[in-house]
Amino acid sequence: MTNTVFLQRIADLYDEFKQHDARQSDRLRRYRNIEAESAKLLAMLVRTQQSKRILEIGTSTGYSTLWLAEAAKTVQGRVLTLEINAFRSAQAKKYAEDFELEGFIDFWVGDAADYLKQAMEPFDLILLDAERGSYVSYWEDLKRLLQSSGSTLIIDNVISHPAEVKPMLELIKQDEHYMSSILPVGAGLCMVVVK
Template identity: 55%
Template sequence: MSMSLVFQQRMQELYQNFIKFDALQTDRIQRYRNIEPDSALFLAMQIRIQQSQSILEIGTSTGYSTLWLADAAQETQGHVTTLEIDQFRTTQAKQYAQELALDHVIDFWVGDAQNFLENSANHYDFILLDAERDAYVDYWIFLQKMIHPQGGVLIVDNVISHAVEVKKFIELVEGDERFISMTLSIGAGLFMICYK
């Protein structure tokens, strides 16, 4: 059954809980910093439209976006691999995935995303990049090889809200003639990249 009312209601509850938690944190790193609901819905629709099979998320946090990706992946018979450096957050995300019976379509990988990217030879139909923004420039050398040349897409979150922090990364992508890209003013700003 596609995107049930139960799923939508639970996601709304989780988002409210995460927002409340973030409001109480003085240290940015302690915040969950989950993706906005509009962005999450857009990503879930994009996976359905593309009929994405292999999905990679860089930055699980507490799994809010992961659950949206997994719900869509369940529809396309796809699979989500999600990367997170923080074991505690991954444990939280796993619990939500089990609760919503989505854990069978998700692989949770704990560690530094750089290590995963350096050692991955896979192509992905859909990649969401929503991690520590100062690492994006270093990630690009690996990510560009991981975007599936036939219809794969890389989507980067927070490109309007944190424009200064992603400026170098965006310039790098825009300077690469093999790719086309654009910024969508959805949520905190999504930057979409695909091969020409």
């Protein structure tokens, strides 16, 4: 069960991140973390699916990483999180240490496309929350990593940025091996599962 101390600390951290973003006029300087309700849903999915191998594409400062790791801890799972910005990844690692969750997270710094091209072992749950213009180029590699029945891909920002994710959602719809549904949670999540 998610403990009260974690919930209070993560709520405070979320507020801190939101305040930071509100002060930034440049989009790229914002942390752009996932919405609180979306992060909570992801943690619930990890628990209900007993997701042992979790991949996060786009760490930012690690807000969603903390939720995923806290849930992974309860199911003896692990999170691998990919981030192109070394400074952001280091920030996320520090928060993981502060929350005593670093033992459940592997941090990988670099272009997600490079990691995805060489990755072979499937994941139980993948969160895609990075630069949306790259999503289409990830699809073939993501399919290889979603081989297991019950493997789930979650794509964030599908309601808040529909035009930017439309090409990816169209690709998924055209693939007979996958089912998808839009969940009106946070900025909008698309849940994709292997049929």
